[in-house]
Amino acid sequence: MFENMDSKSLCLEFRPRKACFSKAQVLWRGFALNGLLSATQPQVDLSQEDLTELLFDLYGTLELVELSELYQAVLKEPSLQQKIDWPQFFRNQGLQYNMRLVDLLKVLTDLPTTFKNWAFEKKVSANDLMPLISLKDPSGFTQICEVIAERRLTRSEGKKAIDLLVDLFLMGKTARELMPLDESSWIDQLSSLRYPQTKKRDQQQANTQNQWPDFVQVQSLRQGDRRIHRMQIHYFDDSDLSEKLRRLKTPMES
Amino acid sequence: MADISWSDRFAKVLIDRKVAQTDVALRFADIFKDKVEFCEGDPKDIQRGVLSGEQFTQSKKQIHLTEFAGSFFKKCPGFHKGLACCNYYVLNLGFQCDMDCSYCYLQSFINSNYLTIYTNIDKALDELRSFSDSMKDSPVRVGTGEVIDSLSLDPLTLYSRKLIEFFNDYPKWKLEFKTKSALVDQFLDCEHAGNVIVSWSINPQYIIEREEHGTASFTERIQAALKCKDKGYLVSFHIDPMIWHPEWKNNYAVLVDEICKNFTPSDIPVLSVGALRFQPQQKNIMRERFAMDSLVTQAETFVGKDGKLRYDFELRKEMFDFVMTRFKSHDPAWKIFMCMETPETWNGTLGSSPHRQSDLKEFFKPLKKPDSDIRYPISDI
Structure with a gap:
């Protein structure tokens, strides 16, 4: 069953970034699916297997970048491309096959x-x-x-x-x-x-903030569609806190 | 109906053989002639799932006539935790719109490359009838313009006529057509019970020209609304989505003034305003289809509490406040509510929640739950 790689075998030009599951060269109808790994590995011919499932068995779940590389490699080999059930291939990867995904995989390649x-x-x-x-x-x-x-x-x-x-x-x-x-x-x-206009508006509003007592630090932040204020107070003990809170209620007097 | 431009509107009309003898299918076959093809079940070239920009554009050019097997009648997606809900139900008699607004939420929602028209309206009416057993005397509002424009294809389907007739038996209910077209002539002669609201989603002509492709102009919409008013129909306007642009105050002022010039608060039971909002993932398809040439893709939007992208809270408040103040300056009797807004925005703009607004609370009063099996889905709109 295991043989040396036939010199006539074609290689799928794809190398995953993590280890391939198979330690042998997997041949499918003359193609070494993981042929780039090593030319000295023994071979196993799995031409009877379903190519879509075989790719998943061989490579497992791939990252998006790897999917892009594998997809492009397969597109270069029409005889392989025709035998792949792409919707199933991407389902195995937890993705929905659609033109947007295909467009993205193409963009990623370059x-x-x-x-x-x-x-x-x-x-x-x-x-x-x-x-x-x-x-x-x-x-x-x-x-x-x-x-x-x-x-x-x-x-x-x-x-x-x-x-x-x-x-x-x-x-x-x-x-x-x-x-x-x-x-x-x-x-x-x-x-x-x-967001220049929002930035400008945020800045204008921050500049027109109340004059706070010097024991508080107020920072203006954007949180989603809101501008919020984060206030920091340092205090020594409960009575200090009470006093500062009292002064906060009438900031203009402070 | 004799309008010859219909035949150029669609590249392909696909009719499911099992509905080929329905009135709607026969009408389409008569008008579109050489563009008509027949199929068994789904079209062979149907593409399901997330559409590319190109596929979405294609879906506006090819129609599929078929039956709908599911439930026609749903609670409005505004029925959502964190949003103020106005007891609105939706009746979907088709799926996808033949017009092409840059901000349309259908871009992140449509999952077929065909505009679908459901031919089994009688089933929809049966659903409404079963619902009526427990709700006949409740102030239910039913709209048909959620996932398809209510009237832009109505001269072909004539569904408005069937619905108006049906609602004659339910005078306490309100039927709302929501449209950006000016196609109303096909139902103006119908007898109605005074419970039909014909409403227009409306924006200044400046926005219509740039963002609402293939829709009726501002003037055409106003003229169509006047025709409806003359026939005793209730009329409404949804100033939604308000879209910020440098001249927004001038343009929305003109819009308000034109409405006030042609209508009185007694003609229009309620107006709504809403600001631009969309799901974050919708941004990708809008950017793909309209690049950054649109005021919508250019908009400075941020994620709101409900996960949608919206203008800054303060800007929204300013925009709503501007429109409301302008209406009230013409006549304090105008009733205006905010669509798909948070209670904070209501409080910020009107000073209290809609439930506490004397002129609006009737719309927001919670209704008892209907006995029939109504689905409450579309949480992802």
Whole structure:
């Protein structure tokens, strides 16, 4: 059953980023499905198996970036592509097969490797990256994607940044204008660019806040669709607290 | 009905063979002739699930006539924890709209590349009838414009006529058609019990031109409303969604003034206002379809308490306050409520919840639960 790899075998050009389940080369109708792993491994021919299920058995659940790479690899091999039940393939991966997903997988293919590594590491979902499908020409976005990876944003920061960046990019901002200015929060910087009127209004309202006593620190923050105020009071004991609360009720006197 | 432009409106009309002899199907077959195809059950090229922007656009150009097997009658999605509810029920006689508003929530909701018209309206009326046993004397409001425009295809279906006739037997109930079209001639001759509200979702012409593609103009909507008023129908306007733009105050002022010039508070039992809102995931398809050329995709929106993206709370309050004040300056008798808004917004704008507003509380009074099996789904709208 196990043989050396036939020199005539074709290889599916896909290498998962984590270990493949099979230690043998799995052949399916002349294709080494995991042929890129090693040419010296023994072979097992599973041509009688259903290809869709075989891919899942072989690779298990894949991250989105891997799915993009596998999908592109299969598209290059028409004889394999025809035998895959794509809706079932994606169902096995916990995803719903639809054109939006397919469009996203195609966009992902052309993005820089550093970004794909980041997306793999942070286990980003299709939903996190979906704004990217609005880009008619993702190549202009490459430099921005590299910054996302370099700054090692968390998954939620990355999701937020991508949404803001795609908006701003489509609004005509150049990649250069969207680069981080300094080490402070890039997302805050992008938010100010994306929401200029709200930012201005928040600032105006913060400037017109009541004059608070010097023992409190009041910070104005945006929480969803609201602007909220966070107040910090330092006190020594209960009587100090009572006194400060009393003064707070009449801040103008303080 | 003789309007020749109908035949250009759709690229394909697919009729399920089992409904081919219904009045609606025969009418479609007569009007669309060479565009008509027949199918058994679902169309062969139907695509289910999340649609791409292109597929969604396609779904506005091809119609599928079939029966609906589920429950037609549902509670309005405003019946949701955290939102003030106005006892509104929805009757869905189709699915998808032939017009194309950039902000339309159907973009995150439609899961088929066909606009569907249900031909079994009689089943829908039976459902309403069974519901009536326990609710006949309650002030139930039923609307038909939740997932399809009530009137934009009505000259083809003529469902308005059947519904108006049905509601003659339930004078305490209110039937509401909600539309952005000006197509009302097909039912103006119907006898009605004074319980039919023809309502328009309306925006300034500036917004209509940019965001409400394929809809009637502001003037056409006002003219259609006047025709309805003349025939004794109740008329209503939903100034929803209000969309911020640099000239918003001027444009919404003109809108309010035009309504007040043509109608009095006694013509219009209640007006509603609402501001732009949508589910976060809807942003992707809107951006895909309209890029950032739309005031909707450009909008500065933030996640609200209910998870939807909305304008800043203070801005919403300012917009609502502006419209309400403008109406009240024409006549304090105008009744206005806010659609899909939180109690905080009500308190901020009107000073109290709608339940405490003397002119609105009748709409917000909780009704007893009906005996029949009404579904309360669509929590994800």
